[in-house]
Amino acid sequence: MIELNYTLLWQMVNFLLLVLILNFIFFRPLRKVLEDRNKTFKGMESDISALNGEAQRRIEEWYAGLDAARKVGLEKRESVKKEGLEEEKRLLQQINAEVEKKTNEIRAQIAKDTAEARDALRAQIETFSREVAEKILGRSIS
Numbered sequence: 651m652i653e654l655n656y657t658l659l660w661q662m663v664n665f666l667l668l669v670l671i672l673n674f675i676f677f678r679p680l681r682k683v684l685e686d687r688n689k690t691f692k693g694m695e696s697d698i699s700a701l702n703g704e705a706q707r708r709i710e711e712w713y714a715g716l717d718a719a720r721k722v723g724l725e726k727r728e729s730v731k732k733e734g735l736e737e738e739k740r741l742l743q744q745i746n747a748e749v750e751k752k753t754n755e756i757r758a759q760i761a762k763d764t765a766e767a768r769d770a771l772r773a774q775i776e777t778f779s780r781e782v783a784e785k786i787l788g789r790s791i792s
Contacts, residue, residue, distance in 0.1 A: 783791050 780791055
């Protein structure tokens, strides 16, 4: 059984003294270190969130720049394509004009050659017909 005497009082004083000494030596510095660590982590978390926001902003800017560059590239490609088609159309018109001119020249030359050949054949037609008649008849025709 518990006896109530001066030793109980002495043990209570020793216990309270031990709690005070431990509080000054161990608990206060430990709580201060933990509090400083929590402040540091909270500061780091705010820095991390700020850096994440900055990184996200830069990524969005990069994507916006990439989209703008793609748009400019597509516009340039379309303008070059359009210029190419216009140049092709111009060249085809020029070639068609040259072909038409050459065709007309060749037709005119053929018509001229045909007329010359007809004239030459008409001049020789009487001679040829006489020779053919002589060969068919087997005698001379005067």
